Each structure stands twice: as C-alpha cells, then as structure tokens.
Amino acid sequence: MVPTIYYILLSAALFTMGVLGVLIRRNAIVVFMSVELMLNAANLALVAFARQRLTVEGQVIVFFVITVAAAEVAVGLAVLVAIFRSKRTADVDEVSTLKG
Amino acid sequence: MDLILFIITSVIALFGAGAMLITRNAVHSALFLLLNFGAIAVLFLLLQSPFLFTIQLTVYAGAIMVLFLFVVMLLGAERVEDMPDRLAWSRPLAMALGLALLAVAGVVALRTPPVAVPDSAQAAGFGEPAELGALLFTRYLLPFEITGVILLVAVIGVVVLNQRGMKR
Secondary structure (H helix, E strand, O other): OOOHHHHHHHHHHHHHHHHHHHHHOOEHHHHHHHHHHHHHHHHHHHHHHHHHHOOOHHHHHHHHHHHHHHHHHHHHHHHHHHHHHHHOOOEOOOOOOOOO | OHHHHHHHHHHHHHHHHHHHHHOOOHHHHHHHHHHHHHHHHHHHHHOOOHHHHHHHHHHHHHHHHHHHHHHHHHHOOOOOOOOOOOOOOHHHHHHHHHHHHHHHHHHHHHHOOOOOOOOOOOOOOOOOHHHHHHHHHOOOHHHHHHHHHHHHHHHHHHHHHOOOOOOO
16 A cells, blocks of 8 residues: 555645646646645545545545536636636736736 | 565656756646646655545646646736846745745754555555545544535636626
8 A cells, every 4th residue: 555645745746747837837727727736735635534544535525626626617717708808818928917 | 576666656756846947838738737646646646545645637738738828828927027126136045044944944854754664565555546535435534524615616716807887
C-alpha cells in the first residue's frame, strides 16, 4: 500500500501548479482551469485521508466538492462569455474597470 | 505493484498540470488538463473509491472539460496572451511565492508522524458505492438536498447571464 504522505505531497505539488496558473496566466479561461486543478488536488488529499482512516465521509465530501465545482464552472463560464461580449477580450489584465 | 502504478500515474498527472501551465494555446491547456483529470481518476481507483473514479471521469473529464473547450472555441480565445505582458515583474514574483507555498506545504506534510495505512485485506469492502450512497441518503441528506438547490441556482444564473435582447 502506498503511504498517505506520497499522495499528500503529490496533492501539494498539483495545488502549487494551480496557484502558479492563477498567478501567471492571463487568459481568463486558463485561470479558471487552474482553479479546477486546485480543487482536484484538494480532492486527492481528501480521498487519501479517507483511505488511511477507512472512513467514507472523506469520499462524501469529495462528492459534494465535485457537484459544487460543476455548478461553479457553469456560472463562471457564463460570466466569462458575458464579459467577452461587452469587452471583446478574455485577457484578465484588460478587464480592470474596477481598478481604483 | 501499487507503488509502481502510483509513480507512473503521478508522473502523468504532474506532466499534465505542468504542460497546461506552459502551453500558450488555451485548447492545448484544456487537453492537458483532461490528461491530468484522467490520471487523478486512476489515483482515486488506487485509493479504493470506484464511485469517485466514475464521477471524476463523467463530470470532470466529460462534462466540465467539454464546457471549457466549447467556450474556448466559441469565444476564439485560444491565443489571447500573444501580446507582451504589461506586468513583467509579476511572473518571477509568482514563481517565488509558488515555491514558498510548496515549501511550506511540504514541511507541514513531512512534519506529521507517519501513520500506517490499512492494507487491502483490512480495507476489504471499503468505499463500495452502496456504502457511499447509504451515507448520502441518511446522515448527509440535508447537504445532498442543498447541492440540488445549488445546481438549480446555477442553471437559473446561467440562463439569466446569457439572455439577449431583454430590455432592462
């Protein structure tokens, strides 16, 4: 059996890559994909802990996370399409109307 | 055997995530993310959660990625990053912050004392879809209902955000 720590380290690495994607990339859709990557990394850690402790609750939480992520993607992409329709761009640097 | 499978799958997952970060084309990013999701689904299977394996493949790799690809191609937003970055200092700063986050997470993970993982004989029958379903419809019934409401709100929100031709 693979030790849980390996899964946790992999999850940390994937989460960091998601954070880097949010910080570096300027394409709003790729930023969104990076958020999904972070959610997946957290899910992986949850399932690994559930396997270690033999409790199904961890898997139930992952089920809820996936459901909410699906709803979030649908709404988020609708917002992106609306922004694109008014601004003609998907570059997050161009959408800075609220900047003080 | 498990360890070999884990190493192969995690290398694929890390490659998918890294390639998603690096490629300039958003369609390629989406396809590499699909590879990463598939690898994570296999890791779920290694962790004895066949139900989440199915959900990961149908919801994430199926529905969500199709939505992403559809929007990328609908907007023609494959290559919005061809212009030079106006905030050139942000990239090294982001790299440094990301490395710091990885270091902190690694230190915290390695500081916890190792706990023995129950082997597959002890874990026989763990993570059966029936077990998960029974829990969903008894103890976690209220959260389950709330996710239904969340999905309904998402549907209404998408329709409202994307309607055209309505006078406000």
